[in-house]
Amino acid sequence: MEKLEPAAKNPSWMPGVALGACAIRAHLESRAFDTKTLISSLLEKIRQHEPVTQAWEWLDEAQAISSARDRDTQYAASLARPLEGIPFGIKDIIETQGVPTRMGSPLFADYVPEESAPVIRALEDAGAIILGKTVTTEFATQCPGKTRNPWNQAYSPGGSSSGSAAAVAAGFVPAALGTQTRGSTIRPAAFCGVVGYKPTLGAISTSGIFPTSVTLDHVGIFARSVEDISLISSVCVPDSNALAPAPGKPPILAFVKSPYWSRAEPPQRRCIEAALQSFTAAGAQVKHVELPPAFDGALNAINQIQRFELFQLHGNRLEDWRPALSRQFLDYMESGRRITVPQYREALAYRDKLIGMYDDIISPFSAVVTPPANGEAPEGLTTTGDATFCVIWTLCGAPAISLPAGRGPHGLPLGIQLVGHRHYDGSLLQTALWCEAVLQRSQCIY
Numbered sequence: 212m213e214k215l216e217p218a219a220k221n222p223s224w225m226p227g228v229a230l231g232a233c234a235i236r237a238h239l240e241s242r243a244f245d246t247k248t249l250i251s252s253l254l255e256k257i258r259q260h261e262p263v264t265q266a267w268e269w270l271d272e273a274q275a276i277s278s279a280r281d282r283d284t285q286y287a288a289s290l291a292r293p294l295e296g297i298p299f300g301i302k303d304i305i306e307t308q309g310v311p312t313r314m315g316s317p318l319f320a321d322y323v324p325e326e327s328a329p330v331i332r333a334l335e336d337a338g339a340i341i342l343g344k345t346v347t348t349e350f351a352t353q354c355p356g357k358t359r360n361p362w363n364q365a366y367s368p369g370g371s372s373s374g375s376a377a378a379v380a381a382g383f384v385p386a387a388l389g390t391q392t393r394g395s396t397i398r399p400a401a402f403c404g405v406v407g408y409k410p411t412l413g414a415i416s417t418s419g420i421f422p423t424s425v426t427l428d429h430v431g432i433f434a435r436s437v438e439d440i441s442l443i444s445s446v447c448v449p450d451s452n453a454l455a456p457a458p459g460k461p462p463i464l465a466f467v468k469s470p471y472w473s474r475a476e477p478p479q480r481r482c483i484e485a486a487l488q489s490f491t492a493a494g495a496q497v498k499h500v501e502l503p504p505a506f507d508g509a510l511n512a513i514n515q516i517q518r519f520e521l522f523q524l525h526g527n528r529l530e531d532w533r534p535a536l537s538r539q540f541l542d543y544m545e546s547g548r549r550i551t552v553p554q555y556r557e558a559l560a561y562r563d564k565l566i567g568m569y570d571d572i573i574s575p576f577s578a579v580v581t582p583p584a585n586g587e588a589p590e591g592l593t594t595t596g597d598a599t600f601c602v603i604w605t606l607c608g609a610p611a612i613s614l615p616a617g618r619g620p621h622g623l624p625l626g627i628q629l630v631g632h633r634h635y636d637g638s639l640l641q642t643a644l645w646c647e648a649v650l651q652r653s654q655c656i657y
Contacts, residue, residue: 229382231435250279266378270343295338300387304421328419345374369399370595394598396431402588404624412608461494462577476586515558522547583628587619
């Protein structure tokens with residue numbers, strides 16, 4: 212397989228050297244370039260680097276160019292649409308009309324939906340161009356796909372939204388959709404050095420998306436900046452007025468190690484600590500907050516809920532599917548069979564208790580600061596990494612965002628995670644915008 216040059220020796224390939232959604236929008240409005248030129252440029256980058264990155268499950272170049280030509284013909288009449296001409300990658304568990312949606316499994320190799328998920332329709336109504344479908348792990352769970360980390364092909368991009376994170380990091384698209392049931396947006400965003408956003412549970416409809424947990428499934432967004440995330444969220448989330456970040460005063464931040472701090476590798480710990488020092492120097496108030504012991508059971512609860520619901524959703528198809536399933540996914544499904552209804556109900560009640568406690572804990576603060584992952588991306592493609600640092604916040608349904616915050620000893624990205632108040636996503640984006648500006652002035656190798 213072709214070996215990439217180190218980023219420092221090949222700056223044209225270095226992840227991060229690409230325009231974001233807002234910048235593209237401005238260039239299209241000023242006619243600095245047209246949509247066909249934009250799409251052609253992206254397709255050329257994909258041709259050069261997709262054989263190594265392997266972010267795409269489906270990509271139709273001819274259709275993409277045709278869509279771009281149509282946009283250029285009608286552009287003057289469609290300037291009011293907020294995402295006009297912006298290309299997107301879509302995680303391949305999200306149904307898209309007329310486009311193969313394969314769920315990361317040969318079982319769905321020939322499945323072509325007749326209707327798009329509501330979130331896809333919202334993007335297209337706003338003018339977005341669906342460039343292609345991005346690789347997912349098998350049924351958005353544990354078994355990794357073919358995608359590699361754009362920073363170094365020997366490392367994982369994270370998962371389960373592997374292709375979406377990698378496609379944005381590689382500059383193939385300025386934005387992509389993913390999902391998160393545990394850590395499938397926040398973690399790959401951190402591993403690939405892009406911004407990953409998981410809104411409050413239910414803020415974006417999961418209708419038309421392969422379900423793994425009716426209690427925990429979220430839609431996620433990958434982009435190059437918080438400003439880009441805000442633009443996209445204004446389309447995807449019905450309450451758009453609450454999602455426009457504006458310059459604000461320095462935030463009040465709660466630094467939460469969580470019960471899993473021992474899993475954080477030293478470079479990740481130093482990255483978080485350096486970010487907090489930078490925030491304090493820039494005027495933020497930072498307080499170290501210890502979670503009550505009740506939160507220690509979050510990992511067990513999310514395991515019980517996710518596995519039980521996955522089996523309830525798809526267990527009746529298990530025997531028909533069995534020959535095509537990986538051993539890893541099969542074992543995961545079978546574990547859900549062994550969880551009893553009383554155990555499941557107990558886990559749901561525990562979750563409700565944590566949500567109330569979380570709302571009380573965060574009430575004096577703008578956001579929680581905590582790791583998005585235990586460190587740099589893991590080497591190899593046998594795992595997508597440890598999602599433990601996302602568990603509490605996903606279980607509580609709180610909005611969360613991962614911001615690039617530096618590089619680790621292997622030259623791979625490190626990030627920080629900000630977690631906000633449930634149903635106040637706009638406030639979290641305001642805080643993230645402030646933190647992003649500080650981080651961009653202070654990133655370094657940890």
